[in-house]
Amino acid sequence: MKAVYTKPISLTETANSYCPGCGHGLVHRLVAEVIDELGVRERTIGIAPVGCAVFAYDYFNFDVTEAPHGRPPAVATAIKRCLPDRIVFTYQGDGDLASIGTNEIIHAANRGENITVIFINNAVYGMTGGQMAPTTLEGMKTTTTTKGRDVKVAGHPLRVSELLSSIEGAVYIERVTVIDPANVIKAKKAIKKAFQNQIDKKGFSFVEVLSPCPINWGLKPLDALKFIKEKMMEYFKLGVIKDSTNSKESK
Amino acid sequence: MENNVIICGSGGQGILLAGTVLCRAGLLEDKFVTWLPSYGAEKRGGLSYCAVVISDKPIASPVIGRPEVIIALDNIGFDNYENVLADKGLVILNSSLIKREVKRKDAVVLGIEITEIARELGNARIANMLAIGVYAGISKSVKLESIIAAMEGVASEKYKELVAVNKKAIEKGYELGKKEK
Amino acid sequence: MNKTGKKIFINGNEAIAEAAIIAGCRFYAGYPITPQNQIPEYMSWRMPEAGGVFIQAESELAAINMVFGASLTGTRAMTSSSSPGISLKQEGISYMAGCELPGVIVNMQRGGPGLGNIQGSQADYFQATKGGGHGDYRMPVLAPSTIPEAIEHVMTAFDLADMYRTPVMLLSDGILGQMMEAVEFPVYKSKKKLPEKDWILDGAKNRKPRSVFSLMMQNPTILEKHNYKLAEKYKKMETEVIHETYLAEDAEILVCAYGIMGRICRGAIDMARKEGVKAGLFRPVTVWPFASEVVSKLGKKAKKVLVVELNLGQMVEDIRLAVEDNKKISFFGKPGGAVATKEEIFAKIKELIK
Ligand SMILES: Cc1ncc(C[n+]2csc(CCOP(=O)(O)OP(=O)(O)O)c2C)c(N)n1
Ligand code: SF4
Numbered sequence: 001m002k003a004v005y006t007k008p009i010s011l012t013e014t015a016n017s018y019c020p021g022c023g024h025g026l027v028h029r030l031v032a033e034v035i036d037e038l039g040v041r042e043r044t045i046g047i048a049p050v051g052c053a054v055f056a057y058d059y060f061n062f063d064v065t066e067a068p069h070g071r072p073p074a075v076a077t078a079i080k081r082c083l084p085d086r087i088v089f090t091y092q093g094d095g096d097l098a099s100i101g102t103n104e105i106i107h108a109a110n111r112g113e114n115i116t117v118i119f120i121n122n123a124v125y126g127m128t129g130g131q132m133a134p135t136t137l138e139g140m141k142t143t144t145t146t147k148g149r150d151v152k153v154a155g156h157p158l159r160v161s162e163l164l165s166s167i168e169g170a171v172y173i174e175r176v177t178v179i180d181p182a183n184v185i186k187a188k189k190a191i192k193k194a195f196q197n198q199i200d201k202k203g204f205s206f207v208e209v210l211s212p213c214p215i216n217w218g219l220k221p222l223d224a225l226k227f228i229k230e231k232m233m234e235y236f237k238l239g240v241i242k243d244s245t246n247s248k249e250s251k
Numbered sequence: 252m253e254n255n256v257i258i259c260g261s262g263g264q265g266i267l268l269a270g271t272v273l274c275r276a277g278l279l280e281d282k283f284v285t286w287l288p289s290y291g292a293e294k295r296g297g298l299s300y301c302a303v304v305i306s307d308k309p310i311a312s313p314v315i316g317r318p319e320v321i322i323a324l325d326n327i328g329f330d331n332y333e334n335v336l337a338d339k340g341l342v343i344l345n346s347s348l349i350k351r352e353v354k355r356k357d358a359v360v361l362g363i364e365i366t367e368i369a370r371e372l373g374n375a376r377i378a379n380m381l382a383i384g385v386y387a388g389i390s391k392s393v394k395l396e397s398i399i400a401a402m403e404g405v406a407s408e409k410y411k412e413l414v415a416v417n418k419k420a421i422e423k424g425y426e427l428g429k430k431e432k
Numbered sequence: 433m434n435k436t437g438k439k440i441f442i443n444g445n446e447a448i449a450e451a452a453i454i455a456g457c458r459f460y461a462g463y464p465i466t467p468q469n470q471i472p473e474y475m476s477w478r479m480p481e482a483g484g485v486f487i488q489a490e491s492e493l494a495a496i497n498m499v500f501g502a503s504l505t506g507t508r509a510m511t512s513s514s515s516p517g518i519s520l521k522q523e524g525i526s527y528m529a530g531c532e533l534p535g536v537i538v539n540m541q542r543g544g545p546g547l548g549n550i551q552g553s554q555a556d557y558f559q560a561t562k563g564g565g566h567g568d569y570r571m572p573v574l575a576p577s578t579i580p581e582a583i584e585h586v587m588t589a590f591d592l593a594d595m596y597r598t599p600v601m602l603l604s605d606g607i608l609g610q611m612m613e614a615v616e617f618p619v620y621k622s623k624k625k626l627p628e629k630d631w632i633l634d635g636a637k638n639r640k641p642r643s644v645f646s647l648m649m650q651n652p653t654i655l656e657k658h659n660y661k662l663a664e665k666y667k668k669m670e671t672e673v674i675h676e677t678y679l680a681e682d683a684e685i686l687v688c689a690y691g692i693m694g695r696i697c698r699g700a701i702d703m704a705r706k707e708g709v710k711a712g713l714f715r716p717v718t719v720w721p722f723a724s725e726v727v728s729k730l731g732k733k734a735k736k737v738l739v740v741e742l743n744l745g746q747m748v749e750d751i752r753l754a755v756e757d758n759k760k761i762s763f764f765g766k767p768g769g770a771v772a773t774k775e776e777i778f779a780k781i782k783e784l785i786k
Contacts, residue, residue: 014457034491041636042636042637042638043582043635043637044635044636045504045633045635047501048645049750054647057644057645058643060641061636061641062635062636062641062642063633063634063635063641063643064633064643064646065501065504065633065640065643065645066531066643066644066645066646066647067497067500067501068497068500068523068524068527069525071493071494071500071524072503074489074493074494074495074497074498074500075497075498075500075501075504076463076501077487077498077501077502078459078485078487078497078498078499078500078501078502078505078509079501079502079504079505079633081485081487081502081590082501082502082505082507083461083634083635084742086634086635093723101494102493103490103494104490104493104497106490107489107490107494111487114650114723166705170498171600171751183492240487271441271612274441274612275441278439278614283614283615284441284612284614285611285612286441286611286612287607287610287611288611289610290466290467290550290606304555307760308721310613310695311695311696311697311698311699311700311702312695312696312698312699312773313607313611313613313695314696314771314773314774315757316773316774316775316776317773317775370613375633398590422763428741
C-alpha cells in the first residue's frame with residue numbers, strides 16, 4: 001500500500017457510504033487504481049450489482065450502469081459484444097453472483113465472454129441486513145441461521161471459484177483477500193491481471209475477494225479481519241485456482 | 252372468389268409442404284394466400300394438417316372453421332376433420348389408406364388411391380403432390396402450370412432429381428381431378 | 433441478402449425477425465420456446481450477416497438483461513419469447529422502464545396459465561397493458577393482425593422505443609407466428625424525428641462519466657420526481673394511439689377485437705353484411721395506449737357491442753371503461769388456445785341482433 005493517499009482519477013469525490021471496516025471501499029479503490037494504471041478509464045464501462053455496492057456508479061469516475069439483482073454478467077455480455085473494444089467489468093456480491101445470479105455467471109464464463117468479474121465474498125447478504133449467503137460458513141450465525149448454518153438443511157458453503165474453474169471458457173480465476181498490506185498488494189495484482197487479460201483479449205477473468213462485513217458479522221473491524229484469516233481462508237483457500245492465460249490465443 | 256382447403260394426415264406425409272406449394276402457386280397468379288400449419292408436435296406419425304386459403308381479395312381469416320374441401324391423406328387426418336367439413340363439402344380421400352365408411356352423408360366424396368398411384372409413378376412419398384394436383388384439377392383454384400412452377404421453386408438442391416417424378420404426380424392428379432367436374 | 437421490394441411468402445416469426453433487421457436492430461438475444469422458435473433461429477444466421485450480435489441466452493431473464501446491456505450502448509436491441517418466457521422478462525422490462533432504456537420485446541402468446549399449451553392465445557393482455565413487471569410504468573404495446581402489419585409495427589416499435597426511451601412490446605400470438613402470408617418488406621425510414629442518444633454508455637471519453645440507474649433511495653422526493661417525469665412522458669406516449677375501424681360508422685353491432693381475432697372478426701362482419709346485418713369492427717392496434725375515445729363514440733351509436741378475445745375477458749374491461757352503457761356490452765372468448773372462427777362469431781352476432 002502506498003504510504004500517502006492519493007485518490008485515483010477513476011474514483012469520484014463522493015464519499016462512499018460503506019460501513020467502517022467494510023471491504024467494498026478498499027476493493028473499489030484497487031479497481032480504480034488498476035484502471036488508472038492501465039489507462040483505460042475513458043473506455044471502461046462498469047456494471048454495479050444489487051447489494052451494498054449498488055451505488056458504485058456514484059463512486060467510480062467512469063461510465064457505470066445498474067443491473068437487476070444477479071444479472072450483471074448478462075448485461076456485461078451484451079455491452080462487450082456491442083462494443084468489443086471497451087473494457088467491461090462486473091462487480092458483484094455473493095448473493096448477487098453466487099445465488100440469484102448463478103445461471104448468468106456460469107453461462108457468461110462458459111461463453112468465454114472477454115470480461116472481468118470482481119466477486120466480493122463476504123459470506124452474508126450485506127445490504128438486506130445479514131441473511132445467509134451461499135458462501136456463509138458452516139455454523140456461522142446470520143439473521144436467517146440464528147443457530148448457525150446447518151449444512152444438513154442449508155447445504156455447504158459454495159466455492160464459486162472452484163466451481164467456475166471447471167469451465168473451459170474461464171481462463172483466469174484467483175481468490176485473494178484484503179486483510180493486510182501484503183494481501184492487498186496480491187489482490188491488486190490479481191485484479192490488474194484480470195483487466196490486462198481483457199485488454200489482451202484472453203477471455204473470461206475472475207477475481208474472488210474475501211472481504212469483511214464487520215457490521216453483519218457482529219465483529220469489530222479488526223476482529224473481522226481475524227475471522228477471514230482464521231475461518232474463511234480455511235475453507236476458501238487463497239491463490240490462483242485456474243490460469244490458462246498463456247495457453248489461450250487471443251480471441 | 253375465395254377457396255379454402257384443409258390438408259390433413261400424419262407427420263412425414265408432406266402435408267405442410269403440399270400446403271405451401273399450393274400457396275406459392277396462388278402467389279404466382281398474384282392471388283392472396285394464407286397458410287396455417289399444425290405446429291409443435293410434428294413428430295412422425297402424429298396428426299399433421301394445414302389450412303390453405305387462396306383468394307382474389309385480402310384474406311380475413313387464416314383459420315378455417317368449416318372447410319369447403321378436405322384433402323385427407325390418412326385416417327388420423329380424416330378422423331380429426333371429417334366433422335368440420337362444410338355442408339355438402341368435398342372430401343378428396345386417399346382410399347389407399349382410408350378404408351372406413353364416410354360418416355358425413357352430405358359430403359361429396361372423391362376417393363382416389365392416392366398412395367397407390369404415387370407408388371406406381373415411382374415413389375409413395377409424392378402422394379402429397381398428387382393430392383394437390385387433384386385439388387387444383389377439381390377446384391380450379393390454381394392452374395396446373397402454377398403448381399408445377401411452385402413445386403420446382405421449393406425443391407431444394409438435394410431433391411432436384413425428384414422434380415420430374417413430382418411433376419408427373421401433379422399432372423396425374425390434375426388429370427384425375429379435372430375428370431370429376 | 434436484401435429482402436426489400438420483393439414479394440415473399442414467409443411466416444410471421446421470420447417476418448418479424450427480418451423487419452427488425454431492416455429497422456436497424458443489431459442485437460438479439462433469446463431463449464427457445466414454442467411457438468416463436470423461428471425468431472431466434474432466423475436471427476442466429478441473419479443477425480451476424482447484418483453485422484449485428486446474436487446470442488442464445490441461458491434463460492429469458494438473461495436475454496432481457498442482455499437487451500438492457502445492448503441498449504445501454506445505443507444499439508437497437510430486441511428479444512422475443514412466448515408467454516411463460518415473457519413472465520421471466522418482466523423483471524428486465526421494469527428495469528428498462530425505470531432506467532429509460534429503449535428495446536423491443538416480442539410476445540408470441542400461447543395458452544396459459546402455467547405451461548398451458550402452444551396454441552395461439554391472447555391471455556397476456558393484462559400482463560402486457562397493465563404493467564406486467566413491478567412498478568408504476570407504462571409501455572406501448574402493438575398488436576398486429578396480419579404479417580404485413582407485424583412488419584410495419586416492428587418498425588413502429590423501434591421508433592417509439594427510441595423516441596420515448598422505453599421498452600415497447602409487440603403483442604402477437606402463435607397463429608400469426610406460424611402462419612405464412614405474402615409480404616413485401618418496405619424500405620425502413622423512421623416516421624419520427626428521433627432524439628439523439630446522448631445518454632449511452634460507451635466510455636467517458638472527452639465527456640463526464642455517465643451512469644444509468646433506477647434506484648432512487650437517498651430521499652423519497654427523488655423517486656417521486658423521477659416518476660412524475662416518467663408520467664409526463666407517458667402522457668406524450670398516449671398520443672401514439674393506432675387503431676382501425678371497418679364498416680363501423682353505421683354499425684348497429686360493434687365488434688371489438690385485436691390481433692389475430694381482429695382479422696377473423698372482419699371475416700365475420702363480411703358474412704353479417706352479406707345477410708344485411710349492420711356489423712362493424714373496432715380494432716385497436718396499440719392496446720396501450722388505448723383508443724378509448726374512438727370506442728366511446730362508436731359505442732354510443734351502436735346498439736350492441738361484442739368483444740371477442742382468446743381469453744376469459746381482458747380487453748373487455750377497457751371497452752367497459754370507454755363505453756358508457758355497459759349493458760350493451762357482450763363478451764365472446766376462447767380461453768383454451770382454440771381460435772374463435774368467423775362462423776362462430778357470426779352466429780354470436782346474429783344471436784345479439786335478435
Ligand atoms: C430480485 C431481488 N431479490 C431480492 C432483492 C433484495 N436484495 C438486495 S441486495 C441483496 C443481497 C445482496 O447481498 P450480496 O450480493 O452478498 O452483496 P452485499 O450486500 O453483501 O455486498 C438482496 C437479496 C432485490 N433487490 N432484488
Ligand atoms: S453491510 Fe457489510 S458489506 Fe455492506 S457496507 Fe456494511 S460492512 Fe460493507
